[in-house]
Amino acid sequence: MTLRLYDTRTRTVRPLQLQRPGHVGVYVCGPTVQATPHVGHLRSAVVLDVLHRWLLATGHTVTFVRNVTDVDDKIIHDAGHNDEPFWALATRMMNAFTRAYDAVQVLPPTVEPRVTGHLPQITALIALLVDNGTAYESGGDVYLSVKAVPSYGEISHQDPNKLRQGEADDTLKRDPLDFALWKAAKPGEPQWPSPWGPGRPGWHIECSAMAVEYLGTAFDLHAGGLDLVFPHHENENAQSTAAGHAFATTWLHHGLVTAKGGEKMSKSLGNSVLVSDALRQVPAPVLRYALGSAHYRSTVEWSDQVVADAAAAYDRIATFVRNATEAVGETAPVEQPGWEEFAAALDDDLGVPQALAVLHGAVRRGNTQLADRELAGLAGTLGLVRRMLTVLCLDPISDWPTSGSSELTPVVDRLVALVVDARAQARERKDWAQADALRDRLTEAGIVLEDTADGVRWRLA
């Protein structure tokens, strides 16, 4: 069984085709580092992280490229507003994105190229397009001639002639469809030298140049949000095609996050929930579960209900892992019967929801084994569950070890034991009022007691 993915260009789910067997080259359109990340950005990262981890889990080596757009109109504008250099703002925001990714354990990309570090590659690509006649210089700008690319529209399935034209304020274009590869410098703006005079790259050309720099002219997978299909990916493809590059074999797009009104979450709509705020509301693994548990192509609505459901589901899983580990000791993740079903779900266009159904089935089985004291079977189930959780980066033990204060654990353990002993004495003389009062005091302190066949277990609420 090999991984099959939905390809936007052909609109089909088909086996992932690779340039080199065993190796996957992935290019992801990362953020424009203009503002702090919201949960929509994080959904993108989480969804593609599951893809990344699944490719690794199935034995591939992966070159995972996620670019950073660190110069563009908005960054320049906002920086000017703050009276700071554009690169200071860009760096600050890039760091905020990195912190957000780290918070939910997104694997770092193999390389994280920035536009400002690739001007030579970008200008070289533009020069190639000018030389072969598909692009033209006009007043210090350079534009791609869309009509020179017959395949234009093949990614987004748009008919160029039916596109609603925006404000035709740019008289430098030969055709309204043409788009800028290079923008002549305006006074006071960041600029780099080029054969067409000082300026800076257009938005789309950077990705074409950086993808080729790190993955070659033909590579396996190009991914990004659904909102990038047009014009960004269409234009990227057009430029690269015009340059004679095969470019990406498969184009993958994930769904967006909506805010309360059902509208797409975005900074410009003013309905963003910042990652930093979300993390104050929910634990990081729950945030990861909430953003990653729906199918990657579906829309996720960000609501209290969704968050609460994610918390309940994750807690159920985490509780099982914790209880089972207490019963049979720490068990290494291992693939065993049940794994195939999980793998088949992920191979089918990253069917995370079905995979989670398999996972929950295993958890239920494990809980039964735990109750029946079938410890040998339980150990196996625990290993399987943890193996599945590892792919999703949701394993409470290896991915989300209880944070900090480990040196306090033995101390708390003894203090709790003190109360548990007192409660046990109360229970022995059937003084339920006293027993419950002691338990209530612990509950107030955030400690939950559970009476089991093996004695009393405690945990933090």
Place this chain on the structure above:
RNA sequence: GGCCGGGUGGCCGAGUGGCUUAGGCAAGGGCCUGCAAAGCCCUGUACGCGGGUUCGAUUCCCGCCCCGGCCUCCA
């Protein structure tokens, strides 16, 4: 206006031409428990509306309604 996606039980969310019709949450019942907690079992019988194709459609086709995305920056 053009292109695209979606409307599934109380909620979220998969999926399928008919079969024991995912999974989670919530609800009700039961088991376990002194009571809880955790867990297990059972129950709920859903597919926007109207046509059509079919022995049979939630699943295919057509029309309609509604929601959302893109056509401007956007994960």
